[in-house]
Amino acid sequence: MAISGLPADNRESSPYTGYTREHWEAAADGLLRAAWRWATPGGALLDLPGPPSASGSRSDGLEGYARTFLAAAFRVAGADGKDPYGLLDRYADGLAAGTRTPGRDDAESWPVIRDLHVQGQPMVESASVALGLRLTRPWLWDRLDSGVQDRAEEWLRGALRHVPSPNNWYLFPFTVAGFLESVGRGDAETARARRRGLDLLESWYRGQGWYADGDGRSFDHYNGWALHLYPVLDAHLAGATGPAGREPRAPHGDRLHAHLDSFSLLFGADGAPLYFGRSLTYRFAAAAAVGLGAVTGHTPLPPGTSRRLLSGSLRYFLDRGAVGADGLLSLGWHGAHAATLQPYSGPASPYWASKAFVCLLAPAGHPLWTATEEAAPGEREDRVLALPGPGLLVQATRADGIVRLHNHGSDHVGPDQAESAADEDPLYARQAYSTRTGPTARGNPPDNHLAVVVAGVRSARRRIHPLGAGHGDGWGWAASWHRPVFTGATPSVPGLRVDSVTVVRGRHELRAHRVQGAPAGSRVEQTGWATGPDEPVRSALHPLHGWDTQDEARAPAGTAFTPWARVPRLTAEAEGTALYAALATLTAEPGPEPGQPAAAVTEASADAGVDGGVIEVRWADDGSRTRIAFGPVAVEHLPPSGPRGCLAD
Numbered sequence: 038m039a040i041s042g043l044p045a046d047n048r049e050s051s052p053y054t055g056y057t058r059e060h061w062e063a064a065a066d067g068l069l070r071a072a073w074r075w076a077t078p079g080g081a082l083l084d085l086p087g088p089p090s091a092s093g094s095r096s097d098g099l100e101g102y103a104r105t106f107l108a109a110a111f112r113v114a115g116a117d118g119k120d121p122y123g124l125l126d127r128y129a130d131g132l133a134a135g136t137r138t139p140g141r142d143d144a145e146s147w148p149v150i151r152d153l154h155v156q157g158q159p160m161v162e163s164a165s166v167a168l169g170l171r172l173t174r175p176w177l178w179d180r181l182d183s184g185v186q187d188r189a190e191e192w193l194r195g196a197l198r199h200v201p202s203p204n205n206w207y208l209f210p211f212t213v214a215g216f217l218e219s220v221g222r223g224d225a226e227t228a229r230a231r232r233r234g235l236d237l238l239e240s241w242y243r244g245q246g247w248y249a250d251g252d253g254r255s256f257d258h259y260n261g262w263a264l265h266l267y268p269v270l271d272a273h274l275a276g277a278t279g280p281a282g283r284e285p286r287a288p289h290g291d292r293l294h295a296h297l298d299s300f301s302l303l304f305g306a307d308g309a310p311l312y313f314g315r316s317l318t319y320r321f322a323a324a325a326a327v328g329l330g331a332v333t334g335h336t337p338l339p340p341g342t343s344r345r346l347l348s349g350s351l352r353y354f355l356d357r358g359a360v361g362a363d364g365l366l367s368l369g370w371h372g373a374h375a376a377t378l379q380p381y382s383g384p385a386s387p388y389w390a391s392k393a394f395v396c397l398l399a400p401a402g403h404p405l406w407t408a409t410e411e412a413a414p415g416e417r418e419d420r421v422l423a424l425p426g427p428g429l430l431v432q433a434t435r436a437d438g439i440v441r442l443h444n445h446g447s448d449h450v451g452p453d454q455a456e457s458a459a460d461e462d463p464l465y466a467r468q469a470y471s472t473r474t475g476p477t478a479r480g481n482p483p484d485n486h487l488a489v490v491v492a493g494v495r496s497a498r499r500r501i502h503p504l505g506a507g508h509g510d511g512w513g514w515a516a517s518w519h520r521p522v523f524t525g526a527t528p529s530v531p532g533l534r535v536d537s538v539t540v541v542r543g544r545h546e547l548r549a550h551r552v553q554g555a556p557a558g559s560r561v562e563q564t565g566w567a568t569g570p571d572e573p574v575r576s577a578l579h580p581l582h583g584w585d586t587q588d589e590a591r592a593p594a595g596t597a598f599t600p601w602a603r604v605p606r607l608t609a610e611a612e613g614t615a616l617y618a619a620l621a622t623l624t625a626e627p628g629p630e631p632g633q634p635a636a637a638v639t640e641a642s643a644d645a646g647v648d649g650g651v652i653e654v655r656w657a658d659d660g661s662r663t664r665i666a667f668g669p670v671a672v673e674h675l676p677p678s679g680p681r682g683c684l685a686d
Contacts, residue, residue, distance in 0.1 A: 040067035040360055051410045054308070056348035058397070058406040064351060065112045065394050069124060071364025072105045072388070079134030080127050081145040083385060085365060090383030092158035095148050097383035102131055103162035103169070104388035110169035115397030118176045125177045128169070132181070136188040150195030153202045158381065163196040164209040164267070165391075167216035171274055172398075178220060190222055197230045203451070204251035205263040207234045215271045238268060238289075243426035246296025253454075254501065255465070256427035256447040257314025261300060261326030262392050265293045270395065273333045290335035297330050298337050299422055301346060301414050302431050305472030306438020308349030312597060313442055313470040315449070315462075317377050318368050319389040320359055324350040328396030331405040340404035341411035347396050349413070359387075366390060370597035376463075376478040377597055415440055421513035421541055428503035430515035432541040437625035439574070441471045443539040443546070445517035448501040456529075458497035458522040466498045468539065468548070469566070471623060473574045475596035477567050477604065482590035484567035484604045487537060487550050489521045489611065490560040491530055496521030504536070504670045512542040512663075514672040530556060538665050540672060542656065545637050546621040547581075549652045551667040555611040563607045566623040567592055569599025574625040578605035579634040581641035582652060583617035585609040616643045616667075618652045 043063050046055030075085050083101025090097055109124040120126075135147035150159045170178050170189070178186070194217075196210045211234030214227035241249045241264070247256055248264040268289040303311040310323035324347045330336030331343040338346075354360075357371040366387035367373045399405040414420065415433035422431040428446015433439070449465040450456065463476035467485040470476070477484045488495045498519050506515035516538040522529050532554030540547040552561055563584070566576035580587060584607040592602040607619055618641060620634035640655040649668015656662070660677035 040064050040355060040364065042067055043355075051344070051348060053345045053410045053412070054348040054352050056352055058401055060348070061351070061394065061397055062112065062116075064355070065108050065397070066122065067364060068360070068366065068388070069105055069109055069112075069122075072101060072385075073127065075101070076127070076131070077134075077144050079145040080131035081135030081147060082131075085384035086363070087368060087384030090158070090386065091380040092156075092383065096156070096158045096162075097385055099135070099147050099159055099162050100383060101385035101388070102128075102135065103165035104385055104391050106169040107165045108388070108391035108394050110172040111391070111394040111397045113176065114172040115394075115400065117400070120176065125173055129177050129181060132166075132189055133185045136185070136192045139192050147192065150192070150199055152200040153206070157199070157202065160196045160199065160201060160206065160209050163193055164212040167193055167213040168270070171216040171219055174220065190217060193217065194226070197226050204255070205259050207237050208263060208267040210234065212267050212271065215275070219274070235268065238264065242292065245299060245424050245426050246292050246294070247299075247424065247427045249427075251451065253448070253451045254428070254446055254503075255314075255449040256429065257449075257465075258310070258316065258319070258323050259314070260296060262319065262322045262389070265289070265296055265326050266329055266392060266395070269293050269329055269333060269335060290333060293326065293330055293333070293335040294337055297326060297335075299424055299431065300326060301338055301342070302420055302422060302433055303440055303442065303472075304346050304349060304413055304415065305440050306413070306416050307472070308351075308353030309472040310350055311440060311442055311470060311472055312370070312475045313444075314447070314464055315379055316382075316386075316389070317370060317464070317597075318382055318387045319392075320354045320366070320370070320387065321350040322390045322392045325392040325395055328393060328399075328405075331403075332395060332398045339411055340408040342413060344405055344408065345410040345413050347393065348410075351393065370475070374597050376594070377475075419511065419543060421508050421511060423506035423508040423513045423515060425503070425506040428501065428506060428515060428517060430506055430508075430513055430539060430541060432513070432546070434544050434624070437544075437574075439471055439473050439623060439625060441469055441541075441546070441623060443469045443515055443541065444501070445506065445515040445537070445539065446501055446503040448499060450500045456499040456520065456522045458499070458524045458528065461497035461499060468537065469546070471566070473598065473625065474566050474568060474576075474623065475598050477592040477596060477602060478594040481592035481594045481602075482564065482604050482606070484564050484592070484602075486562070486564050487535060487548075487617075488562045489530075489533065489535065489552060489555060490562060491523065491556060492527075492558075494523045494525055495562070496523055504538075507672070509674055512540065512674050514538060514540045516670045516672070530554065536667050536670065538667075538670060538672060540663050540665065540674075542663075544622050544624050544626075545634055547618065547654060547663060548621055549616070549618045549665050551614065551616055551650045552611055553614045555613060555615065557612050559611040561609050561611045561615075561617060563617065563619050564590065565605040565621045567596050567602040567604045568623075569595065569602050572599055574623065576605055577622045577634055578607060579620045580607050581618040581620055581638060581654060582643045583609055583615060584619060614645060614650070616645055616650050616652055618643065618654070
């Protein structure tokens, strides 16, 4: 059901979504009311119904307190302390009860904070507690008994004294330390935690506003809702209370500005964020960076565009069953969906979505709320954008409002991790993701995948090595290579390697591969987008070179968007070195077979003996040509006649 108490749509101010600031306040109020029904008598734990996470039910109860506290803090701070439902009194009581005897097995006590592999999840929640206290300091912290303040500090300091996960987790002690320093409780320990967090963040920056989530190549929604949010909000809060209200100069605001220049393209016309990466049950938290940019001024977006993205994302989920009959956010995407989850997902995990309510820090008179909504970037025209740093290629089509992300750089494989096929993650391993489709589940045929099949075993794509990315006028490309890995007794094949290039133009995706070192008797498979029989969105895959057969695989477990899916598939024999090319489409345009790729290309040729292998196609609409060379990778888009141009390598 939708949250009760939402105001009527306001299509004059918000012609795209109908939502205003009052809708955001009502959404926060409704989610908090429903969650507090499950609070312990002292209010220290919110034990929402559902199966426990890997961290256990007590940690899950703390998660319920901490994540809803963040929503309440944004709600009250954005209203300049007005708290008509007495939320802060409840959280103050819960803080006192939870920190009285941490670690005790009773009705209220919070778990103590330990190292990642011992009892680490409370460290995550400590950041939300600290940020909530910092946001509401005049109305909560400053009114606490000194004994409660001391106990809360001692519990929070556990985050400074234990080992985080080697990724965005280092920003949790950073955030805790920022709060402690803001209330006059800083020392060498807090300074060390803040310096460590910022030093690591600096080492993870890859350009164009994108951070890796740790030392590897993990690029996903954690960029917005963690890696940008914590340092930029920290600086904003410090600036608001610092000398003369000045915000300390740091690169993080400029990086958020750069991030939003590309990230703002990753929302569909229906409001959906891109379905890509882990923790997707956090849903509209994906829009947190948009709200933060509007609040702090670190954004390239007009206020009306920011609100269109924010409210579009919130409404997308509220209209599609994210909130159940009990008023709670479910574990999943639209509704409940097990394949969206991770072992750390517990009943209160979806309330990380509270971060989207950062937009309420913009008061009612702020341009974010007074400007008329404007079209999102992807709604104005077709867009193609290459991001060489993370190795991503964005493709947005205005006619159907679909955004696609072609993945040639994000793998979520740590630098010290083995490339095990058993650990393949559908949320990172696929060649492409979109705002209208999800990857197929484990155990079903993989969508958007190039597999080498050896002795009947299909290969997995694990560590991705980028080979470049670029774009021109209306087209773009990205490339990578990977070493296929297998389950079973033989995890890898010596000398086996796959080089892959994606070229996009309009709705079309040219997918080209060079397979090297394939043993005799091998086969290769290329799959396309997974779609359901009752969906308006359609998928097609057309062979251009190297493919023998064409059929359709069935995925009975479906995706986050459909309970049952079909996947177009091409297959061919492989031995030694071979080149393959296909044209894929995903479209929701109406009409007879829109986007069928067969007519989009008039010629396709390949030569394995030139430049490490060359594939060239001629486009039907204007006679232009695309030439892909594999050794080394170089991509050209050539006019119908005349000298070569638009070289990108």
